[in-house]
Amino acid sequence: MNLVVTILYSLAVLSFLFSIYFFLGYRSQKKEWNQTVKKIFPEEERKSIISRWGERFDERESSQALKNKLHNANLKLLPSEYLGILIVGYMALFVLMFSIFSMPIMVSVLLPLVLITLVNYLLFYFRKNSYEHRFNDQLSEVCRILGNAARSGLTINQGIDLVAREVSAPAGEEFKRISNELKMGVTLENALRTVQKRNKSRDFNLFIATLLIQKKTGGNLALTLETMANTFEDRKVLNQIIKTMTSEQKYISLIVPILPILLLLVMNNVIDGFIDPLWSGFGLVILVLFLAAIVLSFILIRKITDIKV
Template identity: 80%
Template sequence: MDITVSILYSLAVLSLLFCAYFFLGYRSQKKEWKQKVKQWFPEEERKSFISRWGDQFDKRESSRALRIKLQKANLKLLPSEYLGILVVGYLALFVLMNSIFSMPIELSLLLPFALLFISHYLLFYFRKNSYEVRFNEQLSEICRILGNAARSGLTINQGIDIVAREVASPAGDEFKKIANELKMGVTLDAALRSAQKKNSTRDFNLFIATLLIQKKTGGNLALTLDTMANTFEDRKVLNQIIKTMTSEQKYISFIVPALPIFLLLVMNNVIDGFIDPLWSGFGLVILTLFLGAIILSFILIRKITNIKV
């Protein structure tokens, strides 16, 4: 009798464990299917009229040029988001000029617009190659991965697929596009030439030329890529040293023009009518010389610290 009870008890416990196992497996499979269904049929979320207006603006052809600029500047912003930041910045500067620095209403309306226009120009001027710089900094890692893939007996296409999975943005995103084009039947030459349109720097051109020549003529691709990776790493270290040595001067190039303007606004807030003489005949000459000297000092400092290797 005791043996029968023990056997039944053991079977009951075993059945409970099997049920728990299959139940957990069912839950896990159900969760995976829910995630797939959400990816295939995403739910439409309610949006405000501002978000809908922003989506419509981003889809227009007129916003394409701004989108390309933002991408080259490596700014993770949509064109509508960038314009929204400019509008908010204009309102904040208007309140700052009119309420805190006691500027005339006409000047409070025009000066923020001029400052934002200059800031917009300088932002894209100094960051116009930011996307390419970050891309080129990852070329050494890409060469290492492709070299290891070639050493393991994989093809260039398979190595590019590994790069697309392993390398972070922005190079990872571009290599994902290349890998997808190769899977769709596009030739390696055409896929790389398409990527070259977005990044036409000397380093990337050398990288593409090496891959295409090695594919046509053969040779030790792994050794070539390792040598190229060492060259890119040495250049990256040298650029970082130069950037560190000139960082103080680059910050000074922004502080020197901003400090006199800030002091002028503070004095106008302390002393009523302090900047009124600047709008007279001789005052306009002094103001023009003052602004010209500020712009000239900024350009000279930036030129001195702009060292290319």
């Protein structure tokens, strides 16, 4: 009986020691894994109280829509930073209207709010595809690098890793994410589909389809990528020519609405009560027609110069 108790006690102690050993090994592996993840996905450290408030705001679900808009507009700002810029801009416009241009207090409060709202809308309207445009401009370079890697005998995964090191942002950052996901065991198709959710352009869809089809069916990947690179470069040159030819009209579309408003504010600063008739019944009609004409001219000029290839 004593022998059985001794054996059971020894087994219990041995099991306890083994459990401690495996637990310490698990903690060590978990620590190494966390360090690896932090190296791949580094986090910015914030120290001030305002920064911590901003971080809490950025983590809210309600700020995700603004975060996506900033990403698509290719603005490297956090939602809290962008909101702070809008608040500072509103305060600066209020001081400008009330102190410098001698506008009434109600106008100085409401007009900057209208201007900030308008600027916010126009910013995201005209830059809604800025991220895609910059990404697509780099696709020719990406195809060249992948094609050269294929000629050198490298795999697609190795070529993507090379693109992540050689190409600048934004394409470089996206391919760096793809490279990290591939190293963590994610399939090539799933990694590419993840990026496709953020960039749904026609050129990138063609690029993804080419890579996936070539990987499944085989063929001369280097020649296919070289042909794609030439096509993307020709389209890029054509877009640049169109942009150069329409640049004057685009600047005119900005000058036309800004110049009369600026002249009106300057005249109100020179002559006291210059804009007071605008707040009367007939003056409000003229003001509405004036603003409508400015907005219409801006939209028409932009529509005429918006040539898609």
